[in-house]
Amino acid sequence: MIALLKVSIILGIIVVLLSKNFPLSWALLGGSLIMGISFGIPFRMIMKGFWEGLSSWETIKLVLILYFIALFENILREKNLLQKMVLSLKKLIKDTRVRLISMPIIMGLLPSVGGALFSAPLLDEISKEDNIDPERKSYINYWLRHIWEPFLPIYPGIILVSILTEKPLNFFVREALPYGLATLAIGLFFAFYKANLEKANLSQESQNIGQNEDSQENLENPQETNETETSIEEIEITNPLSTFILSFLPIISLLFLVIFFHFDLLYTLIGINIVLFFILKFDFNKMKETLIHSINLQNLILIIGVMIFKRMLEITGAVSDIAYSLNYSFIPTYIIFFLLPLIIGIFTGVTSATIGITIPILLKMLPYQNPSKYLVLAFASAFLGIMVSPLHLCLVLTKEYFKPDWKKLYNYVVKSGILLAIFILLKFFLT
Structure with missing residues (x-):
């Protein structure tokens, strides 16, 4: 339990630093160093762990x-496809609530951690008037x-748990569907509880849609501004349905190739970006500018920090000690099957790592009665x-x-997590 105490303290320090608006990337790197020292790992091994976390193919591929x-987003933005998509969707869907939730739900079909960067700018633009x-x-x-x-049977977590437990994928799809609906x-x-959806001051909407707000500075070079983008009022939409389909076509093509043809996301992104450069007629200078x-x-350092922290958890043996x-x-x-994946999931924040660490241990503890029920509990947890x-x-x-207040945002997440935990346990005991 000493490992659990040590990692909990380190995670607590990181959370406190986040609440003080300390950059998470540096908090993770500092936490990784403290973890190595607190577990008595030689400095040479700590540096080796840092290098392995930095240079692993998993890290490089994620970057x-x-x-x-x-790049994909900037190409679409440069040619006003995002703006056209937003305007046409506003004309097609009158309900503000439906418009707000549509983008993250649609983009969630893409099984990638980076998918949050797809839906964020779309959600931001579609909510500018609210x-x-x-x-x-x-x-x-x-x-x-x-x-x-x-x-969804294209996400790595459900695929991995099916392989490790040697149970059919459709079993977990069927059993886990209620958790998706509950989520x-x-x-x-x-x-939408107590949400203020009144229209914002329309005078603010005369600003160029390409002009970055503070919430978008992390995705573009703050030293540069794009003078070629069009004000949202200057874009004329005559046929909202066809405009939406055409502007959404690059995104739906990406989703289709990844989901139904199981193409690798990285290589699919590279291919689609190259095709878009030529179809949308980027000249060499504009292509170079968009690439830069x-x-x-900032995002690069952040990803490196996450992967180094994950690697240090493995090197110190902290996760294995907690599981043991x-x-x-x-x-x-049933408490172990609920708590172990929950704790590891909180510590790593990575589904595949959580499943890969906990399921092999829990398989040795399966009860004779209703073993599948316990596996589903562990997966949901x-x-x-x-x-x-x-x-x-x-x-x-x-x-x-979006640059939100961290305490307020995480308060939403924690309350949602508590309700989901109650649902998971009720389903376990009542089915």
Whole structure:
């Protein structure tokens, strides 16, 4: 239990630093160093762990995916496709609530941690006329994009748990569907409970849609402004339906290739970006400018910090020690199947890591009666853990984009997590 205490203290320090608006990237790097020292790891091994977290293909691929997502967005923005999509959707859908939730839910079909960067700018633009605080925007973007993760059979978590348990994928799809529906219901409740959806001052809408607000500075070079983008009032929409379909076509093409043809997300992004450069007739200078503006060092350091922290958890053996302590305790079985994935999920913020660490241990503890019921409980608890984890990259990226008050945003997340935990336990005992 000493490992649990040490990691809890470190995680607590990181959360406190976040509440003081300290950059998460540096908080994670500092926490990684403190973790190595507190577990008695030689300094040489700590530096080796830092290097492994920095140079692993998993880290490099994640950095590339997020970069090409930012490039994809900038290409669409440069040619006003995002603006046209937003305007046509506003004409097609009159209900403000439906418009707000549509983008994160649609983008959630993409099983990528970087998907938060797709829905964030779309949600931001579609809500410009509505007086919605950044905390509520952040919550909607984060929580509702994950309604698919428990049961959609293209997400890595459900695929991995099916492989590790040697149970059919459709079993977990069927059993986990209620958790996705519960996540949606909870998200809708907190998204609109006591929400002020009155129209904002329309004079503010005369600003150029390409002019970055503070909430968008992390995705573009703050030293530059794009003078070619068009004011939203200057874009004329004659056929909203066809305009929406055409402007949404690059995104739907990406989703279709990844979901139905199982193309690798990184290489699909590279291919689609190249095609868009030629179809949308970018000249060499504009292409070069867009490529440079899509680089964001802050996000790069942040991703590196997350991956180094994850690597240090592995090197110190902290996660294994915590799992071992719970495994050989006198705690009731159902509590272990609920708590272990929950704790690991909170500590890592990564679904595949949580499943990969906990399921092999829990398989050795399966009771003879209703073993499948306990596996589903563990899977649902892992999902709950990563959803309330302050280290969840989608939450971190959303926070960096909208710049909300961290305490208020995390308060939404924690309350939602409590309701989801109650639902998970009720379903376990009542089914």
